[in-house]
Amino acid sequence: MRKTIFIIAALVFGGLMLGAxxxxxxxxxxxxxxxxxYFLHHALEDRSSENxxxxxxxxxxxxxxxxxxxxLFTAVCSVLALFREGAKK
Amino acid sequence: MWTKVVTGFGYWDVYSWLIFLAIASFFTLWLRNSGRQDYKEGTYQDEIYFSGNDVPEDGQDISVPADSAYWGFIKVFRPYYDVMLSVHNGLAQDYLGYFVLSIAIITALIVLL
Amino acid sequence: MTVGNMPFLVVGILFLMGVLAILREKNLIKIAIGISIIESAVNMLLITLGYRLSGDIPVYFLSGDVDVMVMPTPQALTLTAIVIALATSALMLSVIMLIYKHYGTLNVDELRRLRG
Amino acid sequence: MNWHAHLPALLLAVPLLGAFATPVFNMGGKTLRNAWFIVISSSVFLIALALWHQVSVNGIQVYVMGAEQFALSLPSGMKLPVRIILEVDALSAFMALAGSITSLAGAWFSLSFMDRFTGLSRFVSLYLLLTVGMLGMMITGDLFNFFVFLEIASVASYGLVAFWRDRPQAIEASFKYMLLSQLAAMLVLVAIGFLYGRYNVLNMAAIGSLIHMGIVEKVALAFLISALALKCGAFPMYLWIPDAYGEAPASVSCLLVTVSQASLYGLFRVCFSIYGLAMSNKVVAWILIIFGLLSMFIAVSMAVIQHEVKRLMAYHAVSQTGYMLLGVGVGLLALGNSQALAEYGFTALKGGVFHIFNHAMYKGLLFLTAGTLYYMTGTRDLNKMGGLVRKSPWTAFMFVVAAAAIAGLPPMNGFASKLLIYQSSFAVHPLLTVVALVTSILTLASFVKVFQTAFLGPEQDRMADVKKVPATMLVGMGILTVAVLLLTFFPTWALSHLVEPAAKALVDQAGYIAAIMGGAF
Structure with missing residues (x-):
């Protein structure tokens, strides 16, 4: 029951998003x-970059x-914090 | 003037409340001080009266736990809380579902109205 | 043959598939894959927004004589968004590993210690 | 060279440097790391204070990242900004001040609170990165940059919520938060893509000057509103908040309150500065009001039945967010109608904005006192506490101050902001005020319960050998207590110097746009 409502809601949401x-x-x-x-015209003279x-x-x-x-640094820090060594507690 | 809050419909002043609190605490302390004069610390007068029973040594046995607070309130609103607890059921996918449902409703309201 | 607005619609359908995946799948890894699908859909949306018909690569010495280049900003935004998606996927998979360690299961319905 | 002009960039650069350099200072041992933590947090606070002063004297500060001149928002020959611009108006400076105060208090509190755990170098890095993400969301003027800072704050908070990784509940809370928050972040990015596709700019002020409503703009608005409402916690979407706030370390919960208010700030920015008058119908205002009322009432009714102290307070965080949504929703309802704005709309906005600052202070303080209870007794369950006022009278005093403020007891600061919201929402419909008042009563009820079960009651044997509260934790709580008491005793000063410029900045869409676009608008 609840699941069905959620799926219908997802479809409504998807339909509106497709319309937009x-x-x-x-x-x-x-x-x-x-x-x-502006970027395409000025990049070469401003920044001397071909790309x-x-x-x-x-x-x-x-x-x-x-x-x-x-x-990226945050994610690395989080992973290191999650898998840190140390006693239980 | 430093303490007045004007709301556009009237105003409210911190000082008047502080004066009220000062007067109230003065009366409270005065009443407390005008208690019985024959009270002596460290005598039988200090003992707790526990309906004539022996007073337990540990305070834990005579304190009311948090779960018992507002027992009647929760009892009366049991049907409401049953619905609410079924919403807060801890299933991550239901939480996601409510989110998707509210996105759909908000988007439909804003786009269609 | 014209493609019309099909690329935009494909992106929308991909997003919807991701949402349905995270709503229906029970396995935590599959839910993480669903989130990844959504992230890919958004990146593809940014890229398709930046396309211009018969546009060329926005690098001067590779683009030849064409006047029209595709828009460069969405590509830059997508580079940033990809790295962010990578970082969150890595963190999400690490958390799933820890969940498996603590709960001994990958079923999302069994994560119910916090409720009420 | 006028260094004052660089304050917006410094506000982000200093904590970022602090986070990146923490592993280096960690090699010098515990004392050096703690000193670094406090130095960085204090400098962030001082910079935010200076920035707030600068903004209130000189008006909106604009800082262009990487241009030849840092105040040159439009490159020559262009009518639209192309670079990333930090734009600090009175509201941003106000929010940054609130955020930096809670960050400083949480930093002091963490020093002894986290002392018995491992991995503290990572903790300090993540804490400072969370501060960076929060402040970046508050002062950036670029939509994609807003998304990047949103992600910094989100990723740092996933790590911090799961920091006690040996508790299964902490991991579970982090996972649920991550699932919802990633979907929300992707919705924000989709909305940014829509607006970029329509107008080919990413600057908020530039979009605000170009926008006219069509289906794409409407869907983008709906996505931004629902995603940011999830991040700040509104009724059907707040379900991750009790888990995440309840399981995070106390000092992190204290900061997370302000981080979710940064999302609230983003919501206000979207509604007022980007869409503003272009959004002609009142649907959005009513959506905010109804979200506010529902989350206010339902969250507080859930809080009454909790017995875990931090979970209870987390539900209150949601319920207080409802007041802000109500106040600002009423203000949005009056936007564009100068008579209604003067009559009740501006009062409501002032109430909502003042409540943000008050909430950051007293809710942060409540989370810190909850952390102190956990530190002393080793449990968060109220059923296992009692009689703690004998062990730490200072904690009890600060708890009473914060609880009186959150319940809106006069003369505390919470009452001042709630009064403004009550009186102005009464002008819209009396029912709004009734719900707000009932919520206030239930708030008081649940904090009476916490105070009675944790602090009062007879002395208990199991509480005989609780830990003493270290001085640094008292300092952390003391900072917020002083802030609450100052706001209590000088509400007029706070309203006229802090709140009114911020509320004016919120309704002044033309001023926000003109600061970037200049004559082109």
Whole structure:
């Protein structure tokens, strides 16, 4: 009974999500994209990087990469804390 | 002026409450001090009266445990608590199910209204 | 042949499959796989959002003469999201190992010591 | 070079450095590690204080990560920001102040509380990373960056909830939290993807300036609301909170309260600063109000029947979150209608925002006193306690202060914020106030029960050789007690200097956007 309600809810949720996904923009035609055009046009002269993705990952959005490293460090710390040595208690 | 909270419908002041508390504690202490004068510490007057029975050595035997608190309240609302305890049943997938259910309801409400 | 909006819909269906997996599967490892499926679906959503028709790789010396390049930001975001997903998957599997050690089972219905 | 301008970046850089360098300082032994822990926590508090002062004097602080000039939010020739921008307005600074105070108190408390366990180097790292994640969520102005900090805070809290890994319950709580929280985080990322796909920007202010409602925006709003409501704990989705708060070490529970308020802050940011006036109908406001009422009442009714002290307090954390949702929901209801906003909406917002600060202080203090009870007796079961006021009168005093504050007894600070919420929600519908008042009574009832069973009662033999409470734990609790008492005795100062700028910042969508977009908006 409860399970059935949850499955129906998941289907409703999925249906609404599909409806939204269908109307973001036609696939492959995002229209006017000022931020990405800026990256594509300025990455070479600003950052001397042939690879635009690299210049975004390590420069324009470099702070996210620090955050990413912090998440990795956090996960390593958590795993080390969970499997630490030490007496029962 | 440092202690007034204006709510837009009236105001409320911390000082008046503190003065009230001071007066109340003064009266309490005064009443406590005007008790019987023939009380002496360390005599039979210190002993606990436990319905005429022997008072247990360990305080644990005469203290009320937490489970017994609000016994009547819980007894009256037993049907309500039965439903609530079946919601808090500890099954991780039910918790996920409630989450998915509420996402579906919120999304439907926001999109359709 | 046109694909229309099919890539977006595929991503949505993949997400839904992940949600159904974590709602229905009883084995903890399978639930972790369900979470991974959801994470992959989200990464694929970001990538499909960044595609432009007949767009080329956003690296100048590899892209040739085409004007249109695909959008680079979603790729950068996906790189970050993949690492985050990796970290959480690792932690989740470690916790599942400890659950197996303590409870001796991988059935999610037997994790019921905390309730009420 | 004006170092004041770098405060937003320092607020994140200092605890991050602290976390990364902890394994190095751990090699120097216990004293060095503890000193490092306290130094970092105190500096975070001082930076948050300076940042709050800076914001209240100079207005919104903007810090662009990695640009040629750190205040240049729009690159030349662009109408939209492209880099990650930290944007600190009065609300962010207010939240960061609350978060750093609880973090400092928890750090002092941990020193002796965690002393008998192994793996403390990892504990300190994870604790500081949890602080980083919380503060990052509070001050970032970029949606994807918000997601990254959300994940830092989540992963650190999974590790910390399961820190006592020899207790099966701790592992179980961590797993349940992880399952729900990962789904919520992925929903946040999907919503960010939707908004990015529509507007091709990731900055919150830029999205706020461009947004107009369509089905994609509506679904993104619904996903953000439900995911962040799960993280802060609203009725049908709070079920992980009693498990996680109850099983985490006490100092971590104290910090987790503020971490969930960072999610609440994200919820408010989404509703007020990103969507704001574009969201023309009142559905969202009513959703917040109804969530608030339900979680308020149901959580407190579950708390009355608990007998494990930290689980009981965790249910109260949910119930108090309901007050904030109610207050801010009423404020959101009045948004866009200047008469209603002046009549009751702004009062409700002030109440909700003030309650966030009060809640962080007194709930943190309650978790720390619960930790002290556990430290003294070795159990969390109220049935096995009694007569502890003789053993530690200071703990009892601080517990009474916090319990009076949470129950909203006048003249405590909890009453001040609840009064603002009662009076303004009465203007919307009297029923809202009735539920809030009943909740307050049940809160008092359950804390009377805790006080009576744990502290009062005759002396018991099994309590004869309880541990003495070390000084550092008293310092940790003392910090929060002083904060509660200051808020109690100077509510007008707190309202006009702390709360009112924050509530104004919340409704001032145009100001938030103009700080980034400048003339382009």
């Amino acid at each position: 996904l269908d109307s973001i923009h036609p696939f492959g035609e995002p229209g006017n994209v000022p931020m990405d055009e 635009v993705v690299t210049s975004i990952v390590f420069d324009y959005r470099g702070f996210d990469t620090i955050g990413e490293a912090a998440v």
